[in-house]
Amino acid sequence: MSSTVTPVTKEGPVTKDGPRRNGSGTGVRAGRPHTAWILPGVLFFAFFAVVPMVLAFCLSFTQWNGLGDPVPVGLANWRKLIDDPRLTQSLTVTVLLTVVSWAFQTVVSLLLGVWAAGRQRNRAILSAIFFVPFLLSSTAIALLFYALLDPNFGLIQGDTLGTTSGAFLAIVFVGGWQFIPFHTLLYQGGARQIPDVLYQAAAIDGAGRYRQFFSITLPQLRNTATMSSVLMIVGSLTYFETVLILTQGGPGTDTAILPYLMYEAGFRSYDFGYASAVATFLVVAATALSLLLVRLTGFGAMRSTREGM
Amino acid sequence: MESYSRRWFLGVGATTLISAAGLTACGSGSGSGGSGSGSGTITAMVYGDDAVKIQVKAAERFNASAAARRTGGKVKLEKVPASDYPAKLRTAMGSPNAPDVFFNWGGGSIKAYKEANQLVDLTDVIESDPVLKDGFLPSVLDSGALDGRRYGIPMRGMQPVILFYNKTIFDEHKLQPPTTWDQLLDINAKLKKANITPFALGGADTWTELMWLEYLVDRIGGPEVFERIKNGDASGWGDPAVLKAAETVKQLIDDGAFGKGFSSVSYNNGGAPAVFARGKAAMHLMGSWEYSTQLGKFPDFAKKHLGWCAFPRYEGGSGDIRNVVGNPTNYWSVNARTSNRDAAIAFLKDCASEEYAKDLIDNGDIPTTSNAAKLLDASPNPEFARFQYEMVQQAPAFTLSWDQAVDPSWQSPMLTEINKLFVGKSSPAQFVSALKGLK
Numbered sequence: 001m002s003s004t005v006t007p008v009t010k011e012g013p014v015t016k017d018g019p020r021r022n023g024s025g026t027g028v029r030a031g032r033p034h035t036a037w038i039l040p041g042v043l044f045f046a047f048f049a050v051v052p053m054v055l056a057f058c059l060s061f062t063q064w065n066g067l068g069d070p071v072p073v074g075l076a077n078w079r080k081l082i083d084d085p086r087l088t089q090s091l092t093v094t095v096l097l098t099v100v101s102w103a104f105q106t107v108v109s110l111l112l113g114v115w116a117a118g119r120q121r122n123r124a125i126l127s128a129i130f131f132v133p134f135l136l137s138s139t140a141i142a143l144l145f146y147a148l149l150d151p152n153f154g155l156i157q158g159d160t161l162g163t164t165s166g167a168f169l170a171i172v173f174v175g176g177w178q179f180i181p182f183h184t185l186l187y188q189g190g191a192r193q194i195p196d197v198l199y200q201a202a203a204i205d206g207a208g209r210y211r212q213f214f215s216i217t218l219p220q221l222r223n224t225a226t227m228s229s230v231l232m233i234v235g236s237l238t239y240f241e242t243v244l245i246l247t248q249g250g251p252g253t254d255t256a257i258l259p260y261l262m263y264e265a266g267f268r269s270y271d272f273g274y275a276s277a278v279a280t281f282l283v284v285a286a287t288a289l290s291l292l293l294v295r296l297t298g299f300g301a302m303r304s305t306r307e308g309m
Numbered sequence: 310m311e312s313y314s315r316r317w318f319l320g321v322g323a324t325t326l327i328s329a330a331g332l333t334a335c336g337s338g339s340g341s342g343g344s345g346s347g348s349g350t351i352t353a354m355v356y357g358d359d360a361v362k363i364q365v366k367a368a369e370r371f372n373a374s375a376a377a378r379r380t381g382g383k384v385k386l387e388k389v390p391a392s393d394y395p396a397k398l399r400t401a402m403g404s405p406n407a408p409d410v411f412f413n414w415g416g417g418s419i420k421a422y423k424e425a426n427q428l429v430d431l432t433d434v435i436e437s438d439p440v441l442k443d444g445f446l447p448s449v450l451d452s453g454a455l456d457g458r459r460y461g462i463p464m465r466g467m468q469p470v471i472l473f474y475n476k477t478i479f480d481e482h483k484l485q486p487p488t489t490w491d492q493l494l495d496i497n498a499k500l501k502k503a504n505i506t507p508f509a510l511g512g513a514d515t516w517t518e519l520m521w522l523e524y525l526v527d528r529i530g531g532p533e534v535f536e537r538i539k540n541g542d543a544s545g546w547g548d549p550a551v552l553k554a555a556e557t558v559k560q561l562i563d564d565g566a567f568g569k570g571f572s573s574v575s576y577n578n579g580g581a582p583a584v585f586a587r588g589k590a591a592m593h594l595m596g597s598w599e600y601s602t603q604l605g606k607f608p609d610f611a612k613k614h615l616g617w618c619a620f621p622r623y624e625g626g627s628g629d630i631r632n633v634v635g636n637p638t639n640y641w642s643v644n645a646r647t648s649n650r651d652a653a654i655a656f657l658k659d660c661a662s663e664e665y666a667k668d669l670i671d672n673g674d675i676p677t678t679s680n681a682a683k684l685l686d687a688s689p690n691p692e693f694a695r696f697q698y699e700m701v702q703q704a705p706a707f708t709l710s711w712d713q714a715v716d717p718s719w720q721s722p723m724l725t726e727i728n729k730l731f732v733g734k735s736s737p738a739q740f741v742s743a744l745k746g747l748k
Contacts, residue, residue, distance in 0.1 A: 065399075065421050065425075065717075066399045066400065066402070066403040066421075067399075067402060067403050067421055067422065067424075067425035067427060068425040146578075149573065150573070150574070150580060151568075151569070151570025151571075151573045151574055152570065152574065152580065152583070152584050152589060153580070153583065157570070158569070158570060159569050159570035159571075159572065159573055160573060161513070161572070161573040162512070162569075162570055162571070162572035162573045162732060248513070250513075250572065250728055250732065251572055251728070251729075251732035251734060252725070252728055252729035252732050252734035252735070253725060253729070253734075254734070264721060267396040267399075267400075268396070268720075268721040269717070269718060269720070269721040269722075270399055270421065270717060271718070
């Protein structure tokens with residue numbers, strides 16, 4: 001990260017970062033660290049991401065039930081994927097889930113984050129409590145909500161998970177409950193970085209709290225919002241445990257998102273070739289989407305929010 | 310900076326993705342002892358429900374026995390939670406950490422393992438050993454067979470599907486257990502008027518919904534209908550009995566016979582048995598293991614209020630009321646790669662012992678051993694024991710649960726279609742045409 005710090009130090013407000021940089025850097029030889037430093041990261045990534053990804057890609061051209069050797073079948077799995085009516089449904093549900101989750105999580109964590117950046121009484125305690133869900137595992141959270149939603153003995157009785165909209169909203173809510181704390185933290189950090197002078201100037205000009213929020217806070221959080229959104233969207237695409245535990249893709253196949261479709265093909269029907277085709281499709285779709293987002297939002301260029309200051 | 314961030318996001322996407330697929334596989338494969346380790350210990354993978362205590366006792370007994378010393382093997386049980394069992398077994402069997410001995414349902418559930426040459430053919434072992442050959446009911450041994458070869462030793466009780474009812478509720482409302490479908494509908498109407506859900510149903514686990522169709526198709530069209538489907542003929546789903554059964558189920562659902570929230574209720578996590586035991590629902594169509602489940606979780610209910618009867622006759626249908634659906638039993642099979650085959654087979658022989666049968670009886674199960682009949686009186690509920698034993702003994706046809714009987718590639722789509730029918734996502738006609746399209 002030292003490469004990002006270097007250009008910024010030329011600007012005024014960041015001079016207080018000076019001592020910290022000297023502490024962590026190697027003294028005189030500031031600048032890029034040795035190339036060998038990336039080795040652990042690259043090895044980890046290669047072993048746990050690239051190798052399995054390549055294997056899954058190869059497996060998508062075979063038929064394999066988990067026992068014995070995979071049998072090459074050419075493009076059969078890919079043809080099946082294109083013809084599968086469940087893929088279309090699955091894509092629709094996945095996109096819908098991603099969009100609704102993004103909207104829900106962004107609005108709530110933005111408001112909470114901006115609030116938590118302030119200096120109110122009780123803020124620290126409440127923020128700590130809000131953060132708790134993020135510390136639990138997704139499986140534990142899903143099991144907890146499954147018990148809460150039990151139609152006969154739960155807190156919220158009724159057929160929540162048995163209806164299409166109920167099951168869908170339950171997944172959105174449980175996902176939000178888990179990840180909003182994390183995104184709140186991002187927004188809190190972002191909001192803390194906004195210089196007070198901006199608010200002071202706005203106050204002198206007669207801007208009220210709402211005007212300050214829309215004209216200063218929101219534009220200043222642009223980069224935070226982009227990063228948080230990309231994480232949310234990529235996260236939603238790979239959302240899995242909650243669906244498996246809460247709805248098993250049901251009612252019928254109405255909440256069978258792509259990762260669940262992949263799981264079902266692999267670990268219910270033992271058709272690992274087809275499951276790999278779905279997985280490869282998912283990799284390509286998720287990568288394309290995140291690249292597109294980065295391009296569209298100009299996040300790659302990372303323009304400073306303090307230009308002209 | 311630009312390329313750095315791009316790569317990073319690519320990494321985030323890819324890592325999360327792969328961890329979803331990769332970790333599932335890794336997680337499932339771990340934990341079983343090495344079969345190729347050469348040490349004497351053998352691992353037995355078993356379905357971890359309430360009845361597993363019988364296998365725990367059997368393993369303890371075997372480990373202290375002369376047979377264990379002679380073969381130099383000790384058994385280590387690996388209990389797998391119910392709903393994960395088939396997937397975990399499959400992953401383990403495809404890995405170097407495969408169990409030596411494993412629990413299964415016979416029939417379709419072991420077909421893939423047989424085709425991959427992963428099973429020890431037990432036919433000759435059984436034939437040459439009087440303890441095994443005469444120890445079990447022949448029909449039950451045959452049910453676990455594939456193409457006339459035997460790969461499994463029966464290790465649990467008989468599991469016919471039975472219509473359980475709450476005797477106390479029935480008495481209060483002056484009801485008799487139904488013997489015909491019209492009587493069942495009449496009871497249904499009366500219970501609803503009294504604000505009691507007529508039937509408990511754990512619809513979050515589709516196999517519980519499956520039981521209704523299994524019995525209705527049998528009662529309406531006879532066992533021949535599914536026999537044809539089981540043999541791989543998808544056009545068999547076009548039999549009028551299947552459509553009629555689906556329509557009948559649909560009427561029950563629309564009528565509120567299972568209550569409103571049934572598709573959110575699970576059997577595996579204890580939801581449906583609790584609804585039934587606490588008197589919120591009056592009847593429960595379930596495998597005979599319901600008795601041991603209730604005895605474990607709600608002993609008072611199991612002993613005082615639990616009643617049972619056969620699934621009623623359907624007016625105008627051709628199926629015999631004595632026909633049974635369900636699982637004949639569960640089996641132990643032996644992995645062909647086991648390092649200690651003698652110990653594995655010696656362990657399986659314990660299933661034919663009187664101690665093993667007594668443990669089953671104590672748990673409320675009915676053993677499939679030849680000596681079962683004389684032990685029935687020792688059951689915690691001899692009346693239920695005799696009912697179940699005679700039900701199976703006298704059944705003109707015993708249809709294996711559809712999800713275990715069909716080819717594994719049909720299992721998942723079939724269950725999905727059944728679930729869609731129950732939650733109203735497809736009509737009976739759509740249900741039939743989707744199943745006819747199975748390949």
